[in-house]
Amino acid sequence: MDVDSRAARWEQRTEIPLFVASLVFMAAYATRVLAVGLAHWRDLCLWVMLALWAVFAADYLVRWRLGGQRFLRFVSTHFLHTVVVVLPLLRPLRIVPLYDVIQRRQGEPRLSLYARVISYASLSTLLLGFAGALAVFQQERGAPGATMTTFGDAVWWAASTLSTVGYGDITPVTRLGRTIAIGMMACGIGLLGAVTGSFSSWLMQTFTRGSDRKGPPGP
Amino acid sequence: MDVDSRAARWEQRTEIPLFVASLVFMAAYATRVLAVGLAHWRDLCLWVMLALWAVFAADYLVRWRLGGQRFLRFVSTHFLHTVVVVLPLLRPLRIVPLYDVIQRRQGEPRLSLYARVISYASLSTLLLGFAGALAVFQQERGAPGATMTTFGDAVWWAASTLSTVGYGDITPVTRLGRTIAIGMMACGIGLLGAVTGSFSSWLMQTFTRGSDRKGPPGP
Amino acid sequence: MDVDSRAARWEQRTEIPLFVASLVFMAAYATRVLAVGLAHWRDLCLWVMLALWAVFAADYLVRWRLGGQRFLRFVSTHFLHTVVVVLPLLRPLRIVPLYDVIQRRQGEPRLSLYARVISYASLSTLLLGFAGALAVFQQERGAPGATMTTFGDAVWWAASTLSTVGYGDITPVTRLGRTIAIGMMACGIGLLGAVTGSFSSWLMQTFTRGSDRKGPPGP
Amino acid sequence: MDVDSRAARWEQRTEIPLFVASLVFMAAYATRVLAVGLAHWRDLCLWVMLALWAVFAADYLVRWRLGGQRFLRFVSTHFLHTVVVVLPLLRPLRIVPLYDVIQRRQGEPRLSLYARVISYASLSTLLLGFAGALAVFQQERGAPGATMTTFGDAVWWAASTLSTVGYGDITPVTRLGRTIAIGMMACGIGLLGAVTGSFSSWLMQTFTRGSDRKGPPGP
Incomplete structure (x- = not known):
């Protein structure tokens, strides 16, 4: 890594607050998209989004x-x-x-490798799916011939897309x-594939371990 | 594992009866959902479900x-x-x-690793798909604009969903x-992915073994 | 294996002829389903199928x-x-x-492991998909409300199903x-998953080998 | 490899120019399909395509x-x-x-194995999807009962097909x-499966490495 320790320390300190800030950003965006009647709230949300x-x-x-x-190289x-x-x-x-x-921060990882991949990738997919549902819903709402009329429709669409079911x-x-x-397909399907793959590997590992433990056959 | 031997023995003794009880629960639920005309049977099923x-x-x-x-920690x-x-x-x-x-109980596993993963995960997917078809059918039946009008439709929908075909x-x-x-998608697609992955690994293992055995070329 | 050498020799001699016979069976079935006007041919096909x-x-x-x-154990x-x-x-x-x-028969396998899995599993999927398209088409033809009206429709349906696209x-x-x-879903999706997985593994192996060969950089 | 060094040198020198030529071919084909009004341009494109x-x-x-x-063996x-x-x-x-x-040419690969598979297979899938969308659009345009009326529709169809979502x-x-x-399904889904699989393996590798580095816990 060609990043010196000051950059590393900055990342260490800011990554979690920025992640929380992105959750606030998403909540503000959600309010702006969904709270149609409340003009004051929507203005507030716009300001929050700009500040973030x-x-x-x-x-x-x-x-x-x-x-x-140099800037272009950094980009x-x-x-x-x-x-x-x-x-x-x-x-x-x-x-x-x-x-x-x-x-x-934690020092020792508390979860197994598969559990970590599953939990991080699931969280990431969930947030992406929610953001995608919001963004697509904002475009579709009121479009002529749109089949997506409520936000519930958008969530249902996002779930059927990310799972590649695609009704x-x-x-x-x-x-x-x-x-x-x-x-959303490009990002989400890869992430969900990682979840499914990890789950499948975890199941296979569990079944292997189970058959090894058979040596001493219980108390 | 921080579970002492009494807890382990309890699990050893109750897991299979409870699995059978869950099959009975599912059968009672199926009867309650599908046996529309038979009010007496449906009442009986409700009592069975509550007892279980x-x-x-x-x-x-x-x-x-x-x-x-402590309770919250156990949860x-x-x-x-x-x-x-x-x-x-x-x-x-x-x-x-x-x-x-x-x-x-069996001591030695009788099936190969892949066969065990395939059989357990398939059984699990089948039961989940059946339960999901029942539960969704109960919600959809009689809903305005529903396309799922018979239980056969619900089973067909469940199969096309779990296989991610999604017609x-x-x-x-x-x-x-x-x-x-x-x-149902979240649980079932992971499980079915494990089945497909195991089958694929098993096929590849079989084809590898086949090419090794070529050393002594048959009798 | 608890199969003695006579059973093995029988399998060795009959497996390929029986596979060819099953192709003839499939062709006869296809003729029976598709050659609607030719009553004589259809009768002939029926006899061929019964003989096979x-x-x-x-x-x-x-x-x-x-x-x-014993018979039940063999089954x-x-x-x-x-x-x-x-x-x-x-x-x-x-x-x-x-x-x-x-x-x-060949002695030494002429294709790499991945190529063998891909070719056998693809062939198997193709034949299964063709048989499934025929069998479903026979049921659907003339059914009230059927969307599958020609055999071309049935092939298109089978392709979109086996690839899990599912339009x-x-x-x-x-x-x-x-x-x-x-x-057809249960059998075909697993087989096609094996094809896709093998292709993916082969690609990754090729890219790994490519980077190893870099030692002596060309002639 | 039974290809002598002159054939290898020819491949070394022509592969990249030919790849660029195929991009030009695709651009000319796209112009021919999409630039409906411009008869002169379309004629030019036809000549470019024939020359390539x-x-x-x-x-x-x-x-x-x-x-x-011999020729047939080469084929x-x-x-x-x-x-x-x-x-x-x-x-x-x-x-x-x-x-x-x-x-x-580069000597040392600059990207990790997974990054190489992801970038090459993604590029390949993108180009194939674009070519498939063009070719299908050319067939469908003006067909009776066609749902694909603009090239945007064709791109949307290609994306939903290659991701196996299949709306x-x-x-x-x-x-x-x-x-x-x-x-397009047969080629593209395999390639995209390689992308997804590599991404999933890369994520798992990253998470493993992360837990190993924990030995010296930061500065």
Whole structure:
């Protein structure tokens, strides 16, 4: 790693607060999309989102300064981080740095490898699915010929998409809605595949261990 | 494991009877949902279900006592068990403890690792799919605009969902039906993925072994 | 293996002819289903199918005799074989014995492990998908409300089902058609999963080998 | 490998230019399909495509000559190459030779194994999906009863097919369109499975490494 210890310490201290900030951002966005009647709340949420966006940008700039790279090089080596600053709804994708920071604090991992992959990747998928449902719903609401009329429809659509079931009873029809949906498929299906794969490996490991323990056949 | 030998012996003795009890529970639930005309039978089934629920709760309390933990801690460390007591239809998810108990009795596992994973996970998926089809059918029956009108439709929907094919010719439309469906996807697709993965590994192992055996080329 | 050498020699000699016979059976069945106008041909096909059925049954009985087990025990230990005798369209499922016999003849396997799994499992999936499309089409043709009106529709449905895409533009509506479809999903998705998994492993192996060969950098 | 060093040097020099030529071919095909009003441009594109086809055929003949095999044997041992000469839109399938050539030039691979598989297989899937969307759109446009009316629809259909989501809101209805779609499924789903599998393995590896590094717990 060509990141010096000051950059590492900054990451160590800010990753968790920024993750919490991204949850607040998502909640503000959700309120803005869903609380149609409450104009005051929606304005408040807009301000909260802008403030958090400024915080994310400031963090990005501080990291660039601490890293000591030229800007374009920093952008290309921190590709995911750049995407996440532009679109804070995608911040749940930063599970690996978040995992890293949490593990460093805890010292010893308390869960088995599979349980850790399952829990982090599930959380990430859940948040991404929620953000995707919100973003697609915002595009689809009121579009002519839309089948997605309530937010419940959007959640149902997101679940059927991420699991690759894809009923097709509810689908986005607007150009932007479909673009967001393709991005959600690209990120989410990979993450959910990691969950399924880990679960499958864990089950197989459990069944192997079970047959080894048979040596001393119980008390 | 911080579970002493009395708790282990209790599990050893009760796991299989409780699994059978959950099958009876499922049969009673099926009768209650499907036997529309027979009011007497449906009442009987309700009583059977309540009695079995009491048995499941009693088993849960006994395990908590034998484990010697505080209640909230027991609930959090036995998360799956708690879910299964609240929703006995999900008891097929306890395949790992069931497998454990059966293997302890048999001494030596009689099937290869892959065959064991395939058989236990398939059984679990089948039972879950049946329970999910019943539960969703109960919600959807009579709902306005429902496409699921017979139990055959519900089974067909469950098969197309668990295999992630997802035709979408029949889909739940009620809020509760969709919630149950999302839960069924979350559990079932992982389990079925384990079946598919094991089958694939078994096939690859068989083909490897086949090419090794070529040394002495038959009699 | 508790099968003596006479049973093994019988398998060695009959497996490939029986596989060819099952292809003829499938062709006769296809003619019977698709050649609607040609009554004479359809009668001929029926006789061919019955004759081949007799051959399959005779082979089954000879194997039972050579194996020296009691009948019920033979049925339970040769479960797949029993299924395949009752439903000869499923004979492509016997890829493992077929592979075994072909490898024994060739001596040295000529393809890599992945290529062998991919080719055998693809062939098996193709034949199963074709048989499933035929069988479902026979049920659906003329059913009220059927979306599957031509055999081309049936092939398109089978492809979208086995790949788990599941568009749902064409789906079976009869009870028997759906039952066959569920069986086709259960067998075919596992086999296709083996193909996909092997391809993925092969790609990863190729990319690993590529980076090792870098030692001497070309000529 | 029974390919002598002159054939290897030819491949080393031509693989990248030919890949670029296939991108130009795809762009010309896209212009021909999409630029409906511009007759002059479409004619130009046709000539470009024919010229590139001649180049691909010439390369194929040179390789055959350099390899020193008889023609039919060359065709059967270079099956993928033959397919790619007949259908230049499928040239993105040649990722393994392309990868090989690029790695030979670079000396040391700069990305980890998983990152290489993910990037090559993603690129390949993207190009294949784009080519498939173009080819299916050309068949479907103007077909009676077609649901795919704009190229945006075709891209949306391709994304939902390759991810195996398969909504079914837009599906090909012509015979040739469906045949191309089945080919696209066969190639694309395997490639995308490799992407998902590599991502999943990478995530698991990252989480393992994370727990090993815990020995010295940070500065």
